[in-house]
Amino acid sequence: MRKAMKWMGTLFIGCGCGLLIWLYAGNAKADNEQQEVIEAFKSIQVTEPLNETAESTSDAHAGNQDVSEVEGILSIPQIDLKAPVLKGADAQTLNRSLGAIEQMDPIGEVGGSYAIAGHQARVFGKFFNRLHEVEVGQELSFETLEKNLTFEVFNIKIVRPHEVDVLKARDGIAMLSLVTCYPAYSNDYRLVVQAKKIEE
Template structure:
């Protein structure tokens, strides 16, 4: 029994020594690796913070561009209000217009060069409001050229159909039913359908307001609702405010 006991003690002592050695080795590895691990962790955190900062900057830049476009609508609406529709008086009469036979056929040397075709406008969607019998193409970007012929999507606002607030603007022309001329007839509960090349989105009007041109709160949004904001000038003649139709996707 004495010999066996001594053997056990020696085995136990050897095991403890081994465990102690392993523990010391492990501690040494941790001490050696800690700076590298800490550096790696700090670098990862730095990268995450930098990515978040850059993303926030891009969001702020996009938001500012959207606000700039909204602000730019003031001059575009003013130009639309000042535009004069061509009248019969402006068109030359048959008697006043010189005929080709009277002037003679232009020679090849004097014939004007054919005018270049204007760049093609491609609609990104159509907007329909059945309650006012409206159907319009929607172009990307609030420019004078686009707003003469269609409604426009403020390109730095949310894409149509996505979570956020997609803003669409158009002139109110003096011709009945032209562009957003009848937008003031829209009522809460009316449906608005926007059809893109890939999908169809149906919104329901929940609020109508008339605001100052400086009121940018109409572009507000949250991270859960899919909103659509229609913008035009008000009143129809000598506009001083903006008529806003707020809608949410059902």
């Protein structure tokens, strides 16, 4: 009996160590993939205007990463987030990174509304898992090929999934909304953090 218990204990310890290694390796891989996309995006910025020479330079410096689907880089220093925003917010895209919700206005357009969706709870990668820590008055940035936009958070709401009116444009401001499921590991509500563009 003691021998069996000892064997079971060893087995559980081994499984726990294996799980920790798997989680660490997975997080490192996800972080590396995100960083490669960011670096590829940056290399295109450096070689503007985008032409054949720029494309070849970008490929040489960024490991042949395809950045045609990247709309920009979202940075929120308060929650240690810097991640590429891909076009579209389907399940496949959101498993890879943040995604720009389709059929919205261009980012930074006064009187327009642009929205980014992201998972909150993930095994690998960070995405929006700390979005609930963002507070009104904090600043975030969105970097495109052409410019770097700064936004200030002015509204934080928790809504039902069908309450999409929260994303409607508002007169006089360029609005950016960040949307994720809420609470963690639940699909019952949406946490919506809204910010308006400010002039630097």
